Amino acid sequence: MSNEEFIHGGDIYTHGILKGKKLIDFSSNINPLGVPSGFKENIEEAFEMVERYPDIKYRELKDNIIKYLYKYWGTTLEHKNLILGNGASEIIDLSIRRLKKVVIPAPAFSEYSISCEKWGCEIINSALLSNMDYDYEDIILKLEKADGVILGNPNNPNGGILNNDKFKEILDLCEEKNKLVIVDEAFIEFAEENATVINYLKKYRSLIIIRALTKFFAVPGIRFGYGITFNDEVIKYMNENQNPWNINSFAELCVKYALIDEEYINNSKAWIREEKEYMLKELNNINIIRKVYITHSNYILCKLKTCDCEELYSYCFKNGIVIRRANNFIGLNNEYVRFAIKNRELNDNLINTLKAFK
Amino acid sequence: MSNEEFIHGGDIYTHGILKGKKLIDFSSNINPLGVPSGFKENIEEAFEMVERYPDIKYRELKDNIIKYLYKYWGTTLEHKNLILGNGASEIIDLSIRRLKKVVIPAPAFSEYSISCEKWGCEIINSALLSNMDYDYEDIILKLEKADGVILGNPNNPNGGILNNDKFKEILDLCEEKNKLVIVDEAFIEFAEENATVINYLKKYRSLIIIRALTKFFAVPGIRFGYGITFNDEVIKYMNENQNPWNINSFAELCVKYALIDEEYINNSKAWIREEKEYMLKELNNINIIRKVYITHSNYILCKLKTCDCEELYSYCFKNGIVIRRANNFIGLNNEYVRFAIKNRELNDNLINTLKAFK
Structure with a gap:
């Protein structure tokens, strides 16, 4: 191997x-319930969609995500708060790209450091505590010298989630000092309902949340992830650094039917x-x-x-x-x-x- | 609009x-015959594939492209000669990315200049002649100050193709002076059989050919393009600058069945x-x-x-x-x-x- x-x-x-x-x-780590049946049953629709270029603005796709986030998390978003990726890995990569020095917990998903190396971003590791909780004091200390932090919520490989109060301290610091807080919520649907930090988005422009269809909807091969933030400048930068039509028609269709499959x-x-x-x-x-x-x-x-x-x-x-x-x-x-x-x-x-x- | x-x-x-x-x-400009039926008929296979991450090396996918290129163009390739893109636009973008100054015909497909602007690559335009043929003398002259050239074969929006002899002069020059020749053959299947410049690949490491499923196989929504070159260093650079799993399972399946649909x-x-x-x-x-x-x-x-x-x-x-x-x-x-x-x-x-x- x-x-x-x-x-x-x-x-x-x-x-x-x-x-x-x-x-x-x-x-x-894929949901064993497999591909949602609503997607399979409506696959004929994709054969029509795939014959034309996708909407360069992905308007229907964004509508469908916004409805889902509202229904399950009560979050109110506009199109301009969303950035779409050919898998969450594209959003991770775009998030890290402009950072000079970033705090990453250890252990964490390996893509974070791979992207850092690609873009010449220095990594400052913050070791998890012996029970695999985040060491918030250490993160805050190390953030002094960094311009961003990436946190898994839940974190991979241990499955720990963020402590709301302690995470807020990180947010307050980063908001004040103009640092980026990237939270990877690719696995959030498996966690308890209040585990998400999505409700901080409106107040903290420093926050970017990354999500995906991959794990919970059992479609790693569909290649679809998205970023959510109220930071217009970050969205603009990411948009400018993407290739056009980065989301395929089958991912569009999957979003349409999987996210409404109660x-x-x-x-x-x-x-x-x-x-x-x-x-x-x-x-x-x-x-x-x-x-x-x-x-x-x-x-x-x-x-x-x-x-x-x-x-x-x-x-x-x-x-x-x-x-x-x-x-x-x-x-x-x-x-x-x-x-x-x-x-x-x-x-x-x-x-x-x-x-x-x- | x-x-x-x-x-x-x-x-x-x-x-x-x-x-x-x-x-x-x-x-x-999409083939009106629509999505190849072999792809539609075998869609069930994709539902299995999509539940797991694609092969990070896309070995079967590369095999299928190699067989197709051998069958229809007699080209013998190895996996290491191929770079896969989430649409041809990803390969265009990766090809341009390292260039400092590039010759682009005018008119040409707009994505070339969009990628140039994104990467700070200066554009030197070479106007087509009044019959919309390439002005080879002008291109060669302008290549003196550039480190690469992009040519559509056929070119978009006019549909002109490369003149083999004159193109060879460009290749000889670029091979000698270590410049990159990027030929966009996204529409090549619509042209006469001898229109391609694919047979120059083996001799000229300076040459990169870009192709796609998009136009001829009527699947713009599938997002699949590829680059072919014998330049290991270029392939390595592109690979390092891609995100993992950039090709979705449905594109894999489409390659498998469309390219053998005689x-x-x-x-x-x-x-x-x-x-x-x-x-x-x-x-x-x-x-x-x-x-x-x-x-x-x-x-x-x-x-x-x-x-x-x-x-x-x-x-x-x-x-x-x-x-x-x-x-x-x-x-x-x-x-x-x-x-x-x-x-x-x-x-x-x-x-x-x-x-x-x-």
Whole structure:
């Protein structure tokens, strides 16, 4: 497996799909309920849409996102508050691009530092506390020398969320000192309803929130993410640095039907509530695991006791399961692994496999 | 209509789709045979693909392009010769990005100069000759002070193609002086078989060819283009400056089935041969048109005689037809319009509308 594949979290293509081998992928954190049926059922519409260039302003698409954010979070937005990306990764990249020095928690999603390197932005890491909470004091201290901070809410790979009061201190500081606060909420739909920081947007122009269809709506291949901010200048800069027609017609259609699929949304929330509890309990009973970290997302970070992540990876792989070795996250080592939460059948498969490890 | 919409060639959304009004779009140059049926028929496959992240290396996708280029052009390529884009516009943008000063014909596709402005690349325009051929002497002269040139083959908006011998002089010069030759072949499938310059790739590392599914396979909404070059250093640079997973699953599937659809390809080539002849003949018989330029593509540039492009645009619009005013192309003025070539019924509709203009 190349370094590139490894960084991007267990490439199931090299050893699985391209070889016709069936592997269960616990390394990728996708809603197991799969592609929303409303999208599939209306796919004919996309065949008409795809024959013409998309609306260069994506007006209908933006309307659909605005309605969704209003319905589920009560947020009132205008088109000019949204920036659309060919995946959240485009928005992450555009957010980081102008920064000179940025505070990034360690561990965090690897794309943050990849974009920093690409744009020559210096990284100041702020280590998570031993319980994997953010170290707010340290972040605030380090922000003195930085012009921005990126925080996952929930954070990847641990699944921790922001503490509202302490986050507000960061916002107050950054608003006053004209620094950027980038919050990656790609997994927010898996968390409790009040976990979001979206309600700070109106008051704090320093805040950018990044979201995506990818995880909760189970469509990583659709390539759609978006940024939300009341900072007109940031939106203008991002717009100017995008290519035209960056969103494909199928993503447009998916937004149209997935975001209004109440049944899918409700079932997904019920599933994650139940399976998260179940998996936390089960993993806590496994001999080879020293510590299971609290999560507010659809993945669980664990610290191993009697084996390292490479050994466990090889063992699981032999049993048809791909897990995420977490040793390439900054701040973690080969004692750490991350498991996606899937449906009960697959979760039990993983649990039984882990139990049988000797 | 905003400037942005105008630059991008007649936005049919503002006045058409978003208002529920049916307009015939002669401003956008898309194959009227529509989305290849092989893609539609196999769409179920995409629902599986879209639930996982695409292969970060897009190995199957690259295989499919390589097979297509071998079958229809006899070109032998490896994966490392290909760079994939979220539309050809991404590849155009990445090609221009490192250049300091570039020769661009006038008129040419507006995205070239938009990318130049974005990256601070100075533009040296080389006016087309009065018959809309490239002025090779002028290009070679201007290349002395530039580090690259972009040429459309066929060129947009006129449909002219490169003269092989004269193009070779440009290549020889650029190869020797380490300059970049970017050839945009987004419309090449509409041209005669020997119009391509793809066979120069192996000998000239200075050459980059850009292609797309957009026009010939009638899928502008799919967002897929690609660059081909034997210049490893250019590929490396482009790769490093892309975001991961920039191609969506539906584009992957479309490549898989559209490029092997022989019937579609043959029917499309038969259609363009016939309708191009027909339209050239018919347009030459229209009173208000002073000159019809030779084209090797699926659009025709015309110079008007008794009215200007704004008048003709308004008149056609009242008759449910959107044409392309060509006055915002550098080097052209309000005497010019561009018409797409569509199927016989729609072409006759346009011709009759133009004939009735008073």
